[in-house]
Amino acid sequence: MRTRLAIKIHSFLEKRFPERRVFLKSDTDTRFIRLRPETQLIAFGGATLLVAWTIVATAILLMDSIGAGNFREQAKRDQATYQERLNELSRERDARAEEAVAAQQRFNAALTQISAMQTELLASENRRRELETGVEVIQTTLRSTMKQREVARAELKRLHANTEGSAAVQQVAAEVPAQMDFMAAALERTAEERDRIRADAQSALDARAELELEIKLMEERNDQIFRQLEEAMTISLEPLDKMFRSAGMPTDRIIEEVRRGYSGQGGPLTPLSFSTRGEEPSADELRANELLQQMDQLNLYRIAAEQAPFASPVRAAVRFTSGYGYRRDPKTGGKRMHNGSDFAGKHGTDIHATADGVVTHAGWQSGFGKLIKIRHAFGIETYYAHNSQLRVKVGQRVSRGDHIADMGSTGRSTGTHLHYEVHVNGRPVNPMTYIKASRNVF
Template sequence: MRTRLAIRTHAFLEKHFPERRVFLKSDSDTRFIRLRPETQLIAFTGASLLVGWTIIATAIILMDSIGAGNFREQAKRDQVTYQARLNDLSAERDRRTAEALAAQDRFNAALDQISAMQYEILTSETRRHELETGIEVIQSTLRDTMREREEAREMLAALQGQEGADQATVMLASKDKDAPVAFLADALARTAEERDKIASDAEEALLHADELVHEIALMKENNDQIFRQLEEAMTVSVAPLDKMFRSAGLPTQRILDQVRRGYSGQGGPLTPLSFSTRGEPISPDVERANRILGELDTLNLYRIAAEKAPFAMPVKRSYRFTSEYGYRRDPKTGGRRMHNGVDFAGPSGTPLHATADGVVTHAGWQSGYGRLIKIRHEFGIETRYAHLSKLRVKVGQRVSRGDHIGDMGASGRVTGVHLHYEVRVGGKAVNPMIYIKAAKDVF
């Protein structure tokens, strides 16, 4: 059986690879090498394998070269795009910083103007009441003067009616003949003088009353202008703060009520004006002033609330924004997972600052986060600062917005130096950029 198979195999090889002889001739001798079919098959197979390996290796090298070239080009394009994005973010940050400083200056100027206008309102209101009191005194004096004038006229008429009867009596009396006439003449002269004086005083009182009425009209116009400026200032100051809280998704009325309860004290932040002491209805100016004071109270409440919510940036020096909030590719495993905060990259040791007033509830190591600081704020808000190189606060410590709480580092589960910053409301993570962007035109 083996012989037949060998014979068939040899015949097949003889058909495709017939035996060949290679002659080697020299000057003195001639030799030959016989190439059997099996030898030719082995040589052909080896040559085929060598050619195939050469082709495959060449293809791999070409593919690697093409891929490397494409990768380098893509890397260059990504680098240019990333650099352009960094430049845009830097320019946007500088522009927002300038806008925030300008808004803060406008806010401070508005507060100064409000204080000055409030003082002018109180001064003008006091002056107005003084003028009203003066007018009432003048009117009372004028009424008394008119009443005395009427009494003098009646007395003069009575004296003139009795003059005829007194003349007969005077003519009958020889001794005292000149006495009643002199008395009557003196009384008439005094009455005439008093009448002229009363008329002059009345005329002067009327002129003074006209002047007071004109002065009160000018004062009311000035007060109206002051009120308009105050109302415009309140609108300019309160509207951006209200928009900031609403953009962050915070319930403004509930927050204002909570701040008001915490900062009430005796009389509240501001006490409404009340100038009426005789049971008279409140004037429109007083109602307008009370409305402005109410808006000023709201402004103060918003200002206090803004210090307690994380509207500030945790990094004040140069940084790179390296990762957004939301689902992303995990830098360690490559899988897709939720990123509960935002990342700011910078040099190791970069100072980090509290973004709002609060109390430190955690300052130590936590798995994955590395060195971590947790701060509890008002309104159920918590902020987290992870991967720090150094902690500068302790548990239970009360911090204010802008306080230096730690330094940027690379502790925990990281690929480089950066800050992982989180904002949680009611224990649920939210996008921190909502708060930062909401405050871009205010701070």
């Protein structure tokens, strides 16, 4: 029996959803289908749920598409900003290097002038000492002569007193004034020479003071240039070093491997040497050599970054549908290991190489469909699977960003997408580790 509550509910539903009949007429008979209020309520609820689910799914797809577009545009802007910053740092580095060379040339010219002035000052000092010695000798001789003159005068007076008009007395009286005039002239020439040497010495001292001030100012300018270069190198090296470490790549081994591979094209920069006398390097030489080493390291980092898969294989708007790790198999429903990352997009979307390398496989492989394998440096290999069309051949050398295939759904696939894998020394690793590591660099 129906309860009172059921009767009330039925009465309420009849007011909102009155019973309806759908008539079906044939040539010989007429039938009808009764639509009870409960049936109408269930149909209305189902339709409402279907419309709501459609609205929510459409909103999610629109938000996902907008988010993917914003991320791609932001990545392009970040890459352009970083490239512009690298170019600006490179131009600034070249300008600072030219300034350092010019400053060093001025410094060497100043050192040469100081050396010449010191040599001239030393020669002037030696002449001054010699003249002082000569003056002392002349002064001693003069004093002796003056004493002899006094003695001669006394003797002359004595002779005048004893013998007036003597020839010897007249001879002595004639010789003494001539000797005095000669000594006075020699003393005057010596004094003039001494004054001139003192003036030359003072001029040399003033010139040396000016050169020392100029050298001090030059050292301050060099220190400022060195500080700017050191700061620029720090800003450039830290993001690259962090990117390699975030990807689990040992920087020391990576740099050494790149240096060995590129040694035939110049290798590291030659250290500066400002002295040719075998002396210990100065502080400026050490700083300059350190900067050259950092520049060399930055260049090697940039070469290594081109050879490691730090870029994304798809640049168009795609949806990240599956990551690295254990997941539910889309075919069998069981749990199994997924060795890569899946990016779903439109059929024919361009697939790009994520690093420089050589194509080792370009063809069909069971499960992967149309597959491309690229061997890179550092024991790294990348896989690009389920493609609709291949754009490269085995043995072809590719660069990062080259168009190598079109997205498809060949092989063991449920829809159009790219299956992307990264192998290190033959073992699969998470590809997103490399892509995320370069997110704030490229």
